[in-house]
Amino acid sequence: MITRFLWNGMSRNLRLFVLLVLAIGIALPLLNQLMPRTSPFYVPAYVLQLVGKYLCYAALALAVDLVWGFCGILSLGHAAFFALGGYCMGMYLMRQIGTRGVYGNPVLPDFMVFLNYKELPWFWHGFDSFWFAAPMIVIVPSALALALGWFAFRSRVTGVYLSIITQAMTYALLLAFFRNDMGFGGNNGMTDFKDILGFSVQSDATRGVLCFASALALAIFLVISAAVVGSRFGKALTAVRDAESRMRFLGYRVEGYKLFVFVLSAAMAGIAGALYVPQVGIINPSEFAPGNSIEAVLWVAVGGRGTLIGPVVGAFIVNWAKTYLTGALPEVWLFALGALFILVTLFLPKGVVGLWGQIKARRAQPA
């Protein structure tokens, strides 16, 4: 019943897009498993990994767009929520290594043995169980978003000041996670993962399942976001974005609206980060780098702010270009990124998706 309600709430374009995302998530792993290696349709494991990674980035972009595009909160710290989700997953994966680590300690991860830890820090307890780690992936980023948003929105911090606060948050976390005595592996972070739920993280089949899981998560986020922004709540949300004081004047307490999307968005980013970590095989403090959050905003701007399809398209375009350019012409990438940003702000205020709409509108007009 509720799924039907959600499905009916989506536009036709969005439904097709969700199906496309799911189709990619199903087809690529199947082609990898079923096709012989010599077949032109065979999908090598590195493609699964790459697409899986992009799908996680796309989910992060969607999370950013939910707050920025639909509520006007320009968060420059969303990579922090992504990284926190990633660290929760990383802790679970570390505890799965067990005696297979270099030091063979059944309880302590290698970096703790190396740093002379005598016992597991209290906040590591429970992470040996996936069913403990899984809710943490959502709870930890959401709790941080709730705390930050509570203070910021109630004190009516908006615009560039809010952006600076979110940027400061991710920078503070970057510095904190760099410290060895924080108990999260310092600047090396966590790596050398072995299993997830008993399956080897290296195997093609696991990579396929993770790629599918990322596609599924993105599809679910798209459906949830569509339901939220399409509801009466969504109408109020975009009204807050466009004319906050007018909404207060009409009797709306806008803090509640902002806080809800901010927390929802942080939870999505956390799940995306958790799916990302087993696919790339490492999580370290560089994920908190302020530049990462800014890049995520750029994906949204390129794809189309305030649309649901735009951020996904933007994340794929920019990251594909990044993968290509950092391989082919590494010194060019940063300039290309800067140029892209200028081009998009000047010529594509509604992003690639908006451009498509413009072309369609022009076609529809009689010549």
Add this chain to the structure above:
Amino acid sequence: MNAPRSTSALLYLSGVTVSFDGFKALNNLSLLVEPGEMRAIIGPNGAGKTTMMDVITGKTRPDEGEVVFDGSADLTKLDEADIATLGIGRKFQKPTVFENHTVRDNLLLALAGIRSWYKLLGAAPTRAENDRLAGILSIIRMEEQQHMLGARLSHGQKQWLEIGMLLAQNPKLLLVDEPVAGMTDVETETTAQVLREVNKNHSVVVVEHDMSFVRALGVKVTVLHEGAMLAEGSLDQVSADPRVVEVYLGR
């Protein structure tokens, strides 16, 4: 013409004085609006019309005088939010509709009722709400534009939508400041019809310069001059008053 204090009046101003640095923007002003009445306030620029609105809505505190709403509420003691909740809605001169929302959604957002985010998440507009929307759309004559975005409306249409959004909050008294400024003659005529329609269920105080508009309203007129009431009566009566002629022609 000082009216005696009456609990039956919807709005009662008596001896209201407001000074800005010694300059009296309102000078011992008295005014009485009956329930269900529509009153037009005219007067030359700087007569104190907007200041009077500010006093009624709690934006400006009077130095002296009484301001009583609905027989008992002392507006000089309440703030803007309280006064709005009591049922006084104000339309400002500059329209501020939600540009990225349709006319209908603008009205839905303004509709008195649910405001909390968690209740709106699952809520569909109820039948009663849809009926209210249909009623307002008909009063402001914008049924055909109901799916048009706010940004695409003409200046006149934005003003009507503003009046509709005010109605959606269901106030007892509407204060409307210079609604036809910048409108074409046809739009001005329509605005007069809209306000007459609004007046069927709400009391209205409308401030306006435009004489043809005031004539089209066909209601009792109060002439303000230098912060005080100069004359009161039908438009024909006040325009025959030599003091009014002098104020308007002597400018």
